[in-house]
Amino acid sequence: MELILQSLDNILDLNNSFKEVVLLSLYVSVLATIISSIISIYLSSYMAIENFSGKNTITLIFNSLMSLPPVVVGLILYIIFSSSGVLGFTDLLYSPQIMIIAQFIIITPIIISLSLKSLNDRYNLLDDYLFSLNASKNKIRRTIIYESRYDLLIIVITGLSRALSEVGAVIIVGGNIDNLTRVMTTSIVLETSRGELSLALSLGISLIFIAVIMNLLIIFIKNKLL
Amino acid sequence: MNIFSLNNLSYKVSNKFIIKNITFDIKKNIITIIKGPNGAGKTTLLKILFGMLKPTSGSLQRLFDSEKYELSYIFQNSVFLNRSVEENLNHVLFCKNINKNKWKSIILSVLKEFNLDYMLSLNLKSLSGGELQLLALVRGILIHPDILFYDEPTNNLDRDNVETIAKMIYKFHLDGSSIIIVSHDDVLTNILKHDEIVMKEGALS
Numbered sequence: 001m002e003l004i005l006q007s008l009d010n011i012l013d014l015n016n017s018f019k020e021v022v023l024l025s026l027y028v029s030v031l032a033t034i035i036s037s038i039i040s041i042y043l044s045s046y047m048a049i050e051n052f053s054g055k056n057t058i059t060l061i062f063n064s065l066m067s068l069p070p071v072v073v074g075l076i077l078y079i080i081f082s083s084s085g086v087l088g089f090t091d092l093l094y095s096p097q098i099m100i101i102a103q104f105i106i107i108t109p110i111i112i113s114l115s116l117k118s119l120n121d122r123y124n125l126l127d128d129y130l131f132s133l134n135a136s137k138n139k140i141r142r143t144i145i146y147e148s149r150y151d152l153l154i155i156v157i158t159g160l161s162r163a164l165s166e167v168g169a170v171i172i173v174g175g176n177i178d179n180l181t182r183v184m185t186t187s188i189v190l191e192t193s194r195g196e197l198s199l200a201l202s203l204g205i206s207l208i209f210i211a212v213i214m215n216l217l218i219i220f221i222k223n224k225l226l
Numbered sequence: 227m228n229i230f231s232l233n234n235l236s237y238k239v240s241n242k243f244i245i246k247n248i249t250f251d252i253k254k255n256i257i258t259i260i261k262g263p264n265g266a267g268k269t270t271l272l273k274i275l276f277g278m279l280k281p282t283s284g285s286l287q288r289l290f291d292s293e294k295y296e297l298s299y300i301f302q303n304s305v306f307l308n309r310s311v312e313e314n315l316n317h318v319l320f321c322k323n324i325n326k327n328k329w330k331s332i333i334l335s336v337l338k339e340f341n342l343d344y345m346l347s348l349n350l351k352s353l354s355g356g357e358l359q360l361l362a363l364v365r366g367i368l369i370h371p372d373i374l375f376y377d378e379p380t381n382n383l384d385r386d387n388v389e390t391i392a393k394m395i396y397k398f399h400l401d402g403s404s405i406i407i408v409s410h411d412d413v414l415t416n417i418l419k420h421d422e423i424v425m426k427e428g429a430l431s
Binding site: 129133 | 276278297298299301304305307308317318320321322
């Protein structure tokens, strides 16, 4: 009980390093989600209305990549971006940018696969109607994206939740450096190993608080949808 | 003057003939009603005429300038977008590349012509089945198509609504459009003066 009270006290204190960790977490995950969502939704809308050879294979690959282990993503990026790696010259290792790249890679297959399913369903429903209007491909894409807007918003929030709760990849490529690449999840790992349980718990509570807000948002959107 | 000329046209799916060797012409500026029992191939024929399906064999001649002619198809079970009534009508004009400044006036003029302008302020979910059918018709004629393809306009409608739809179709036809309707509704066919094509088991009867 004392531990919980102490961690709540930490949250209410909002000291600078605590605030920094929370803000960096949000910065990295929100940016990764925005970039991933724009690319994924555009790509999914293209895949939903076009028929091309290999479409089923690509869909299968993205579906499989949904369960991509984050530590493997972190490891591969580490090898590529380490000083002896092919992209070592970019000097991105242990920076927030590489953490954004890692989270982008982890959540993109999720957003693509879920968006594709939603956009496909919508296109199948509206296919004949849009054909009867002789609508251009661009207008068909815009129509099905707009018609799936609530589904897509829920998918984007799901991607953001996944990014925020990710730890395996960002700890490998970010290095958990204080004041530079330390985010909520990596900080929890560190503080737990150091025995600073109240600090770890306060970060955990903050993370859960953000997750609850996300879920409330999803419920609100679902209600609007129904 | 004809707009369509069909010669020995057939359409089959998995070796089963849906339409079998039919030959006829469809005249311009006339209401043509394709009649027949369920499964006669009426909707398939309408889709072939519109260009949604391609005939398996035989010939279909479109005797009009496809570039200049505006075609519109109203489905038996019309699908609406998850938007307001006005936005559903806007969407047609958006897809047809009509200048956005003209949308409101085009929509209002068509709705007012049929005394349906009250619909504009309504939520799509609050419309009755009959009103949705009327909205589907308004959406179909919004761009003043030269040829209107209309599949089962009066499905599940009461007599009053059938008469309303029939009057709207006739009024629209007077503006100079050709209309091809699939229907087995005797009330509708009795009201409208029309040419008739009767089908049975994929062939003309």
